[in-house]
Amino acid sequence: MNSWLLIALAYFVLFMLLFLTLNKRRSAPILRHIPAFEHMQQVVEGAVEDGTIVHVALGSREITSPQAAAAMVGLSLLQRVNQIAAAGDHAPLATAGSGTLVLLAQDSIRSAYRALGQSARYSNLFAQATGFSPYAYAAGAMALASDENTSANLLAGSFGAEAVLISTAAEKGLTIGGSDNLTGQAVLFADAEEPLIGEELYAAGAYMQAGPMHTASLQTQDVVRWALVLLITGSAIWGLVSELLL
Amino acid sequence: MKFNLKFPLSTIIAILAGVILLLAMVFNLSGIRSFMLNWAMVVAAAALLLGVANLGLVHVDKVRKGENRLYSIALIVSLVLTFSVTLWYGPSHQLPQWIFENVQLPVEASLAAVMTISLALALIRLLKRRPDFISILFVTFAVLALISSVPLFGMNIRLLSEGLRDFIQLLASAGARGILIGVAIGSVATGLRILMGADRPYSG
Numbered sequence: 001m002n003s004w005l006l007i008a009l010a011y012f013v014l015f016m017l018l019f020l021t022l023n024k025r026r027s028a029p030i031l032r033h034i035p036a037f038e039h040m041q042q043v044v045e046g047a048v049e050d051g052t053i054v055h056v057a058l059g060s061r062e063i064t065s066p067q068a069a070a071a072m073v074g075l076s077l078l079q080r081v082n083q084i085a086a087a088g089d090h091a092p093l094a095t096a097g098s099g100t101l102v103l104l105a106q107d108s109i110r111s112a113y114r115a116l117g118q119s120a121r122y123s124n125l126f127a128q129a130t131g132f133s134p135y136a137y138a139a140g141a142m143a144l145a146s147d148e149n150t151s152a153n154l155l156a157g158s159f160g161a162e163a164v165l166i167s168t169a170a171e172k173g174l175t176i177g178g179s180d181n182l183t184g185q186a187v188l189f190a191d192a193e194e195p196l197i198g199e200e201l202y203a204a205g206a207y208m209q210a211g212p213m214h215t216a217s218l219q220t221q222d223v224v225r226w227a228l229v230l231l232i233t234g235s236a237i238w239g240l241v242s243e244l245l246l
Numbered sequence: 247m248k249f250n251l252k253f254p255l256s257t258i259i260a261i262l263a264g265v266i267l268l269l270a271m272v273f274n275l276s277g278i279r280s281f282m283l284n285w286a287m288v289v290a291a292a293a294l295l296l297g298v299a300n301l302g303l304v305h306v307d308k309v310r311k312g313e314n315r316l317y318s319i320a321l322i323v324s325l326v327l328t329f330s331v332t333l334w335y336g337p338s339h340q341l342p343q344w345i346f347e348n349v350q351l352p353v354e355a356s357l358a359a360v361m362t363i364s365l366a367l368a369l370i371r372l373l374k375r376r377p378d379f380i381s382i383l384f385v386t387f388a389v390l391a392l393i394s395s396v397p398l399f400g401m402n403i404r405l406l407s408e409g410l411r412d413f414i415q416l417l418a419s420a421g422a423r424g425i426l427i428g429v430a431i432g433s434v435a436t437g438l439r440i441l442m443g444a445d446r447p448y449s450g
Contacts, residue, residue: 129304
């Protein structure tokens with residue numbers, strides 16, 4: 001029985017609820033400056049004004065795979081982008097490389113339109129499957145990324161090196177990208193105008209005002225990270241000291 | 247293709263499935279775990295079919311609108327042909343295998359080749375776009391990693407191949423661990439938000 005896992009998760013949830021309660025009582029915490037999220041908000045609002053398309057690329061990993069969390073962040077981001085931009089002339093378009101992601105993306109977009117009272121404007125083609133392997137997906141997404149009407153490309157999901165094909169094709173528009181994959185992160189650091197490194201992708205909800213729980217979970221992530229830093233540093237020092245003295 | 251995942255049903259299903267799977271993992275209930283994963287695979291396979299239908303519809307729409315018509319027609323014809331052949335003969339038959347080996351593989355290999363050039367260009371573009379200390383460090387280490395991983399002009403210089411490689415691996419593995427710890431914590435937080443119903447990236 002992995003009781004330690006359950007205890008750790010219980011503490012995680014407790015901290016999230018604690019920060020949620022504290023944030024309700026006091027003013028919202030000041031988040032550190034991440035330029036990618038500022039530009040993301042601006043670019044989505046700008047797309048509504050100038051009637052251009054925002055392309056949200058969700059990657060090609062299945063939601064049953066270990067990379068599901070990154071895809072879920074992409075879906076949350078897609079929902080938020082649609083809440084802002086669905087009122088524009090051109091709806092944001094999502095591309096995905098797995099069947100489940102396409103269905104969830106369609107549902108996420110539809111819910112944004114329904115919330116705006118514009119269900120009639122919704123089309124299933126707002127979320128598109130472009131291919132079902134990483135390269136096939138990237139090749140299909142390249143067409144949308146290079147479209148002259150596309151003003152921004154938001155890559156949020158699990159991408160490997162194939163991300164470079166999409167970001168290279170998106171030369172005209174702004175590219176903001178984050179991945180849970182190390183190779184994907186390195187590629188996006190090099191080729192995206194605004195890369196999201198490490199856990200920054202998972203902070204998207206808090207920065208895009210997706211809800212108070214997103215901010216609370218971001219604060220919990222910070223607490224857990226510092227606890228791990230102390231644990232790793234402490235154990236390294238202990239190992240060194242015990243080797244020298246004992 | 248009208249799907250309405252309505253709250254609270256979709257949220258209840260998502261939370262229940264997540265909690266059962268988590269408990270099955272914590273208490274080592276492998277029977278329940280494999281039962282849930284088998285169901286997930288069936289759903290994913292059905293969703294894949296709908297995804298293929300979506301791919302076809304996107305290109306039918308493009309043909310109708312006259313956008314890059316030739317490419318879309320080529321895709322639809324290839325899709326219908328491959329699907330019919332695989333359905334008729336089965337995926338292990340020679341013909342679908344031939345299509346895979348002689349069409350899919352070479353196309354993906356050429357995309358990989360394009361990707362290599364794109365990566366080299368990305369490095370150059372990075373220095374042009376963000377000529378700061380971190381970018382210079384990134385490019386320097388990328389070049390050093392390349393030098394240390396292949397023989398230089400056919401010569402295997404030990405200091406370059408082993409010394410440099412070990413040094414870079416030491417730094418890279420430390421950095422990678424740091425990033426992966428952040429990613430893991432972020433994944434846990436995302437999973438828990440979904441389990442608690444606080445994050446619903448569907449219409450719940």
